[in-house]
Amino acid sequence: xxxxxxxxxxxxxxxxxxIARVSTLLFEHGANIxxxxxxxxxxxxxxxxxxDVSGCKVGLSGLRQGLEEVGAAMGLTVMVHNESxxxxxxxx
Amino acid sequence: MTISVEExxxxxxxxxxxNFDIRAVTLGVNLKxxxxxxxxxxxxxxRRRLSDLGSRLVREAGEVSEAxxxxxxxxxxxxxxxxxxIEPCPEERAPLYLAQALDQAASEAGxxxxxxxxxxxxxxxxxxxxxxxxxxxxxxxxxxxLCGFLNLASTAAGMNLDAIARLGHILKDMxxxxxxxxxxxxxxxxxxxxxxxxxxxxxxxxxGEGDCALNVGISGPGVVRAVxxxxxxxxxxxxxxxxxxxxxxxxxxxxxxxxxxxxxxGVSFGVVDISLAPTTMIGDSVGRILEAMGLERVGAxxxxxxxxLLIDAVKRGxxxxxxxxxxxxxxxxxxxxxxxxxxxxxxxxxxxxxxxxMTAVCSVGLDMFAVPGDTPAHALxxxxxxxxxxxxxxNKTTGVRVIPAPGLKAGQAVDFGGLLGRxxxxxxxxxxxxxxIARGGRLPAPIGALRN
Numbered sequence: 001x002x003x004x005x006x007x008x009x010x011x012x013x014x015x016x017x018x019i020a021r022v023s024t025l026l027f028e029h030g031a032n033i034x035x036x037x038x039x040x041x042x043x044x045x046x047x048x049x050x051x052d053v054s055g056c057k058v059g060l061s062g063l064r065q066g067l068e069e070v071g072a073a074m075g076l077t078v079m080v081h082n083e084s085x086x087x088x089x090x091x092x
Numbered sequence: 093m094t095i096s097v098e099e100x101x102x103x104x105x106x107x108x109x110x111n112f113d114i115r116a117v118t119l120g121v122n123l124k125x126x127x128x129x130x131x132x133x134x135x136x137x138x139r140r141r142l143s144d145l146g147s148r149l150v151r152e153a154g155e156v157s158e159a160x161x162x163x164x165x166x167x168x169x170x171x172x173x174x175x176x177x178i179e180p181c182p183e184e185r186a187p188l189y190l191a192q193a194l195d196q197a198a199s200e201a202g203x204x205x206x207x208x209x210x211x212x213x214x215x216x217x218x219x220x221x222x223x224x225x226x227x228x229x230x231x232x233x234x235x236x237x238l239c240g241f242l243n244l245a246s247t248a249a250g251m252n253l254d255a256i257a258r259l260g261h262i263l264k265d266m267x268x269x270x271x272x273x274x275x276x277x278x279x280x281x282x283x284x285x286x287x288x289x290x291x292x293x294x295x296x297x298x299x300g301e302g303d304c305a306l307n308v309g310i311s312g313p314g315v316v317r318a319v320x321x322x323x324x325x326x327x328x329x330x331x332x333x334x335x336x337x338x339x340x341x342x343x344x345x346x347x348x349x350x351x352x353x354x355x356x357x358g359v360s361f362g363v364v365d366i367s368l369a370p371t372t373m374i375g376d377s378v379g380r381i382l383e384a385m386g387l388e389r390v391g392a393x394x395x396x397x398x399x400x401l402l403i404d405a406v407k408r409g410x411x412x413x414x415x416x417x418x419x420x421x422x423x424x425x426x427x428x429x430x431x432x433x434x435x436x437x438x439x440x441x442x443x444x445x446x447x448x449x450m451t452a453v454c455s456v457g458l459d460m461f462a463v464p465g466d467t468p469a470h471a472l473x474x475x476x477x478x479x480x481x482x483x484x485x486x487n488k489t490t491g492v493r494v495i496p497a498p499g500l501k502a503g504q505a506v507d508f509g510g511l512l513g514r515x516x517x518x519x520x521x522x523x524x525x526x527x528x529i530a531r532g533g534r535l536p537a538p539i540g541a542l543r544n
Contacts, residue, residue: 006161007095007100007103009100009101009103009104011101011104011105011108035094037096037097037100038097039097039098041097041098041101046097046101047097048095048097048100048101050095060158060159061158064158064161077108079104079107079108079161080161081100081103081104081160081161081162082159082160082161083095084160084348085103085160085161085162085345085348086095086099086100086103087095088344088345088347088348089099089103089341089342089344089345090095090099090102090103090341091095
């Protein structure tokens with residue numbers, strides 16, 4: 001199967017359990033986390049996870065919905081972008 | 093090389109905070125093979141093809157948006173200029189039957205607009221062109237999603253003053269054909285109209301196009317404004333570089349969406365139109381970019397120079413990012429669709445004359461502005477002739493989308509709501525060009541057009 005990877009971008013206020021909850025949901029949906037980065041920028045906590053979603057059981061829309069719900073419960077914004085888009089924008 | 097957290101955040105932030113989106117995916121559709129003497133048969137065949145293709149466009153665009161994580165705002169169709177389709181029809185009302193069918197197809201497919209109800213009359217009009225021109229008030233007044241255009245001038249052919257003089261009267265009828273003069277908001281008069289423009293109201297599928305082509309209009313005024321605001325003190329060379337780099341990024345995203353959508357639809361990818369297209373959402377304004385550069389208000393001295401810098405930087409970034417940049421690819425400065433432009437008119441900073449000067453360096457023209465409802469037909473025609481002369485001589489596209497606001501005077505405003513926004517009624521120079529317009533004929537092509 002062709003690999004499909006997405007960037008999960010979590011934006012908001014740093015708090016306990018962000019990585020745990022997001023990674024748990026990704027695991028439950030069959031996604032594989034390949035990279036995690038986090039940083040505070042302009043006073044905002046930002047975490048990115050690069051995840052292989054080729055084996056995702058609920059499809060990308062289901063995964064996005066689940067992640068947005070997890071984010072909303074913690075007062076965070078979660079965006080999901082295909083890796084190819086982010087690479088196209090930032091790499092020649 | 094790994095994408096950094098800063099880069100991933102920048103992409104997310106463009107969408108989240110600065111209204112970055114794919115403004116329009118427009119599927120151009122050839123209908124020439126459907127031309128038929130029976131106007132009912134022609135209309136039905138067009139409806140079927142467009143309803144089918146439009147439905148697929150809407151469905152696939154939704155899936156691409158979901159898969160890539162980029163919002164696609166508008167899904168649209170553009171067609172072969174409609175006057176060509178009615179050439180064989182003896183029925184005088186053939187354009188109206190076609191207009192209804194096109195509008196119905198757009199409604200069935202769920203696309204927001206369908207463009208191409210127009211004609212290319214820059215040198216002269218055929219009988220079919222004339223019938224279509226005369227049908228415009230009714231056709232656009234009685235439909236909701238149909239957009240019309242006329243190409244009235246070109247650098248190679250000159251300007252058709254007879255058609256422009258007639259258009260003045262047609263515009264008056266068009267303004268009266270629907271509440272608020274809204275039919276006029278769905279019509280553009282062009283010089284050098286591009287055949288692959290994805291933006292409305294002027295999109296059509298030109299003679300040099302294949303059966304289908306997918307064109308993409310990206311939009312990022314908010315993104316550019318944010319990056320300009322982050323550099324309040326740098327010199328203009330540096331500012332140009334900053335804008336160029338940002339536009340490169342958003343164009344790459346637009347091209348990716350276009351190619352993926354074209355692949356899924358099984359059609360050719362046409363062009364990315366890199367125009368900055370504002371909306372009335374706060375921050376999504378071209379005027380605010382100019383103000384962030386250091387102008388107190390749009391229209392202040394320096395505005396034309398600032399716009400020239402902006403559009404040049406946009407083109408540099410866009411051309412580096414995509415091998416197929418086309419359409420209008422300029423900067424849209426519609427009055428009613430840009431909060432900073434509306435404010436500038438209302439506070440007296442921006443006049444119609446200054447707006448016209450600005451269009452000499454952007455590619456779109458006098459867009460979405462209102463004039464008093466009692467403006468005579470010859471004044472509308474003269475206004476259009478002035479603007480199209482800029483395009484004709486400057487070897488560039490210019491257009492006019494003017495709303496003679498019924499019953500309103502300068503200083504009042506007409507509120508269309510939604511994407512079309514609110515247009516303050518602008519004062520027109522009270523002196524007349526009536527005799528000039530009444531001369532008619534064809535303005536010769538500029539000597540600079542002789543390049544072969």
